[in-house]
Amino acid sequence: MAGSQEAAYQYARTLYDSGAPLFSKATRELMTQLEAIRSTGVAASVTVTTPDGEAIDLGTSGTPNIFEDTAGFQQIGINPHISYDHFRNFATLQVKHNLKATYLPLVPHYECRQADVVTGELVPRQKPLPSYEETLEGFQRERTKWDTGRQCEELRRVLRSAEIPRVGNIVAFACGTMHLMEHDGFRAERALQHALILTLRDFLGLSEGKCLARDPSYEDADKKVLSDEGITVVDDAHGFLAVDNESVVFSAYPDVPIRAVVADIARPAVMIWNDVSDPRTPSTGSDGEIHLCADPVTPRLIDIIREQHVRFDFPDDEAFGRLAIYIRKS
Numbered sequence: 001m002a003g004s005q006e007a008a009y010q011y012a013r014t015l016y017d018s019g020a021p022l023f024s025k026a027t028r029e030l031m032t033q034l035e036a037i038r039s040t041g042v043a044a045s046v047t048v049t050t051p052d053g054e055a056i057d058l059g060t061s062g063t064p065n066i067f068e069d070t071a072g073f074q075q076i077g078i079n080p081h082i083s084y085d086h087f088r089n090f091a092t093l094q095v096k097h098n099l100k101a102t103y104l105p106l107v108p109h110y111e112c113r114q115a116d117v118v119t120g121e122l123v124p125r126q127k128p129l130p131s132y133e134e135t136l137e138g139f140q141r142e143r144t145k146w147d148t149g150r151q152c153e154e155l156r157r158v159l160r161s162a163e164i165p166r167v168g169n170i171v172a173f174a175c176g177t178m179h180l181m182e183h184d185g186f187r188a189e190r191a192l193q194h195a196l197i198l199t200l201r202d203f204l205g206l207s208e209g210k211c212l213a214r215d216p217s218y219e220d221a222d223k224k225v226l227s228d229e230g231i232t233v234v235d236d237a238h239g240f241l242a243v244d245n246e247s248v249v250f251s252a253y254p255d256v257p258i259r260a261v262v263a264d265i266a267r268p269a270v271m272i273w274n275d276v277s278d279p280r281t282p283s284t285g286s287d288g289e290i291h292l293c294a295d296p297v298t299p300r301l302i303d304i305i306r307e308q309h310v311r312f313d314f315p316d317d318e319a320f321g322r323l324a325i326y327i328r329k330s
C-alpha cells in the first residue's frame, strides 16, 4: 500500500467492491483480547487483523490514556470495547501516521471518565441517572400502546403470512437507552422498539433467555427493566457472536455497521432493519463516490439479501423509521 490518500481510497474501494467479509474473524479476536484487559484491569498489547488478513500489533496504544487535568482530577479510560468503522469509511479518513492502522475495521475504544488523582475513584456523573421506577412506568405505558396498536397487529399479520425458517433466538442491536443522555426525558420510540422484541418472542414461541439486546448506552435502569421482561443485555461483541442462522436480528438506525457485521457472521432467519433501498443510507452517492454512513449498505449485503431473502414491508410507523423485514428463503 502506498502511503497516500489516493492509495487509501483505491484500497478501500477495491475491498468494498470485492464483497470480502471483514469482521467475522477480527471481531472474535479483538473481543477476546479486550475481555482479558477488562478482567485483569492490566494494559496489554492488542493485535487486530486488517481486512486483507495482516495482523497489526497496536502495542498498548489501544489501552487507556491517563492524564492529570488542572482541577486535580485525571481522565481515565474504562470499560474497553470494540469500536467499529466500516472499511468504506477509510476512504474518507485521513491516512494515519501508522499507515496500516488506517485500514483497521475494528479498534479498541475506552469510555472516558473523570477520577480522583489520589484515590483513583470515579467521579459520579453530574446529571441524575434515570430511576428504575420511571423507566418501568414509561416502558409499560408504551408497551401497552404498541401491543394494542395497528402496527403490532399488522406486523403479526405479515409474520403469519410468511414462511419463517426455524428460529432459536432474537438479537436486538442499538435500540438505545429509553432516556435521553442527559436524563431530559423518556424516549417513547425506543421503548416501542424494545416492546417489538417481546412481540417477536411471543409470536415465535421463544422462551426467556432467548432474547438478547446490545447497546452501549443502556443505563442500569434500562438493564433492569429489560431483564424483568426476560431480555438479556449483553456486552461488547457478545451480541454479534450470538447471531447465527437461526437468529432474528433487529436494529434501527444504529451508529455502527450492524448490517455489514451480521452479513459477515451468519445468514439469520429474519432480519428486521433499515430498508436496504432507503436512499438515506446510500452505498454510493449520486456522484459515484463512497460516502460516510454509520451502517452502510454494501454490494455484499445487497447480493446476499437479493439471493437469499424475501422482503416484506415493515408496518409504517414514525417510531421505527423506514425498516423492512427480510426472511431467509429456507
Ligand SMILES: C[S@@+](CC[C@H](N)C(=O)[O-])C[C@H]1O[C@@H](n2cnc3c(N)ncnc32)[C@H](O)[C@@H]1O
Pocket: 082, 173, 174, 175, 176, 177, 189, 190, 193, 214, 215, 216, 217, 251, 252, 253, 254, 255, 256, 319
Ligand atoms: C441513532 S441511535 C438509534 C437508537 C434507536 N434505535 C432509535 O431508533 O432511536 C444509535 C444507537 O446505536 C448505539 N450503538 C453505538 N455503538 C453500538 C454498538 N457497538 N452496538 C450496538 N449499538 C451501538 C448507540 O448507543 C445508539 O443508541
